[in-house]
Amino acid sequence: METKIVNAGLNRLIPIAAELFASEVPLLGIVSAGFPSEAFNYTEESIDFNRMLIKHRETTFCLWAGGDSMRGDGIFKGDLLVVDKLEEPYDNSIVIFSIGGEFTLKRLKYHANYVELLSSNPEMESIIVREGEELKRWGVLRFVIKKF
Amino acid sequence: MFALVDCNNFFVSCERVFDSRLEGKPVIVLSNNDGCAIARSNEAKALGIKMGANYFEIEELCKKHDVQVFSTNFVLYADMSLRVRGLLAKFCPEIEDYSIDESFLDFSGFEQYFDLKTYCSRIAKTVKQGTGIPVSIGVAPTKTLAKIASRFAKKYSGYKDVCIIDSEEKRTKALQRCAIGDVWGIGRRYTKRLLAMNITTAYDFTQLSRAWVRKNMAVTGERTYRELLGESCVKMETIEPDRQTIMVSRSFGKMIGDYATLSEAVATYTGMGAAKLRKQKSCAKAVLVFIHTNHFRADLPQYSRHIVVTLPVASNSTPELLHYALEGLKNIFQPQFLYKKAGVMMMEIVPENAVQGNLFDKIDRVKHHDLMKVLDSVNEKYGRNTLKFAVMGDGKAWKIKQERLSPCYTTRLLDFPVTKS
Numbered sequence: 290m291e292t293k294i295v296n297a298g299l300n301r302l303i304p305i306a307a308e309l310f311a312s313e314v315p316l317l318g319i320v321s322a323g324f325p326s327e328a329f330n331y332t333e334e335s336i337d338f339n340r341m342l343i344k345h346r347e348t349t350f351c352l353w354a355g356g357d358s359m360r361g362d363g364i365f366k367g368d369l370l371v372v373d374k375l376e377e378p379y380d381n382s383i384v385i386f387s388i389g390g391e392f393t394l395k396r397l398k399y400h401a402n403y404v405e406l407l408s409s410n411p412e413m414e415s416i417i418v419r420e421g422e423e424l425k426r427w428g429v430l431r432f433v434i435k436k437f
Numbered sequence: 438m439f440a441l442v443d444c445n446n447f448f449v450s451c452e453r454v455f456d457s458r459l460e461g462k463p464v465i466v467l468s469n470n471d472g473c474a475i476a477r478s479n480e481a482k483a484l485g486i487k488m489g490a491n492y493f494e495i496e497e498l499c500k501k502h503d504v505q506v507f508s509t510n511f512v513l514y515a516d517m518s519l520r521v522r523g524l525l526a527k528f529c530p531e532i533e534d535y536s537i538d539e540s541f542l543d544f545s546g547f548e549q550y551f552d553l554k555t556y557c558s559r560i561a562k563t564v565k566q567g568t569g570i571p572v573s574i575g576v577a578p579t580k581t582l583a584k585i586a587s588r589f590a591k592k593y594s595g596y597k598d599v600c601i602i603d604s605e606e607k608r609t610k611a612l613q614r615c616a617i618g619d620v621w622g623i624g625r626r627y628t629k630r631l632l633a634m635n636i637t638t639a640y641d642f643t644q645l646s647r648a649w650v651r652k653n654m655a656v657t658g659e660r661t662y663r664e665l666l667g668e669s670c671v672k673m674e675t676i677e678p679d680r681q682t683i684m685v686s687r688s689f690g691k692m693i694g695d696y697a698t699l700s701e702a703v704a705t706y707t708g709m710g711a712a713k714l715r716k717q718k719s720c721a722k723a724v725l726v727f728i729h730t731n732h733f734r735a736d737l738p739q740y741s742r743h744i745v746v747t748l749p750v751a752s753n754s755t756p757e758l759l760h761y762a763l764e765g766l767k768n769i770f771q772p773q774f775l776y777k778k779a780g781v782m783m784m785e786i787v788p789e790n791a792v793q794g795n796l797f798d799k800i801d802r803v804k805h806h807d808l809m810k811v812l813d814s815v816n817e818k819y820g821r822n823t824l825k826f827a828v829m830g831d832g833k834a835w836k837i838k839q840e841r842l843s844p845c846y847t848t849r850l851l852d853f854p855v856t857k858s
Contacts, residue, residue, distance in 0.1 A: 347523035348567035350847060355855035370856070375567035390458035391857040427569075 342432050348375035350428065352385070352392060359383065359394050361409025368435050370394075372428040383430040392427065438553060438576055438603070439669070440542040441583040442525060442560065444518075445571045445591060447538035448476035451517045452507055454569035455846040455854055463504040467492055470690060471508055471840060508839035516847045520568045528560050533673045541580055543673045554601055561598040577602040580671045581664035584621040585611055585639065608667060612640035622661035622671075627654060639665055683721075685709045686780025689835040692731055693776045699728065700763055701830030705822070706781040707762040708829055711755040712816070714783055715809055720751035720792050722785035724758055726765040731777035740776075742769040750795045751787050754805040755812065758783075759826060818850055 343349045354368040380399045395406035406416040418424045448466040453459045463480035474490045518537045531543035557574045564572050575586025590600035618628040620639050643665050651659045660670045685706040727743035746765040815824045844852035
């Protein structure tokens, strides 16, 4: 038996729709009477943070960081976490787990025949998930938003 | 081929996504006013809690078995429903949103390119992983059969969430196992009549003559009959109608007799309707107000009335709409009755930027606009009705009871889940 990373490979399976969703119309200056300004040729779209932070709109959720267990990764209490449930984790991804009604963050480390779940707080021990044991993640952390 | 994607115990599943302690436990969600059970987890079903069971009748049972009880959190369920639909749209361009937890997909032409069983398993897995909501999918040549197939997918774990009816043999078998009352489109009245004729399954029904069905069950009955035989008659309804009206209405926690309390409720609904108008950047030219007594209390005098008030200029400003809605209420209110429900409908909706002005308009629309902007941003952040008008009152006398409401985990900043460490 091999270690179960839940639904590995799922993202590759979304077929037709990438195109369906990328059909936003770009904004190209405001049409008005009079001589057109040359400057419109140089306009760029303004930055859209939604597009930057959200890969799959339907599967992105926000959580608040409630503690400092991941402080080594720069995540502190009060940070806003942007989590994608559909995203595939890779080695070193920070993954959200939901166990016993609590959400926790862990860094995922792949080894030859087990997976290690690490906190970046050195006082906390890492958890080992061996082959055959089920590891159910809630989502994968994509961005952390902080206010200064 | 059509598919019906049905979210399993949808409301309960929504709660479970954000509270893993509910996993494996009996959970129910109560209707508005915390009246009766409208969603049940499998564990709750196993305890014998029936759909629509009155809460006061099952309260003891719930306490005894530690059933987790929730009020309806429509904000959360609506958001999760949109997410599920959004994902489904990635798999199929033709979608009909049949209800908050069911969507039809039109797979015409897909068979040539995809193995539908694999394709649907992938849909179920993606929705489960991406939103946390488990779904059952039924696939068949007609929508009525797809509905039956989805029930099988939900009922028998052997199907692994996907049941396909794609042969005569499977169709016959499915119909033989489907109770007549469970067939989509056969109402309670016809069920009773058919059962009296000893027609107990969908299969028995299809053994009747078509002429009999047409004669005794009208066109809709015949359509169901043909659908069960595998001939597709119910087409997809994919075009979303324009939002021509916005309706906000609720039943009260208890019956109301005085104008002051009734006007608080109407004012609150008007405020909600106005906020919806602003959200979709439109204005209403007219507002309808209705009130009625409790139809289920035949012992009390009954009254039901509505009125449409036309505005001089289409508006989405809460104070302006409040003025006209309450003016309307004054006109239809009769003091000798006890009211159970009131509602406000925004009508003749036009886009915000296409509002026809009025020469004699005395309202400073820029000022109103700015005020509403502040109102909306506060309420968006801290929850609906945080900032409101005095006429809306505190709702203590009339608001529906929602004592076991979960947080709006996905839409409200302060309700986002908090990680433990």
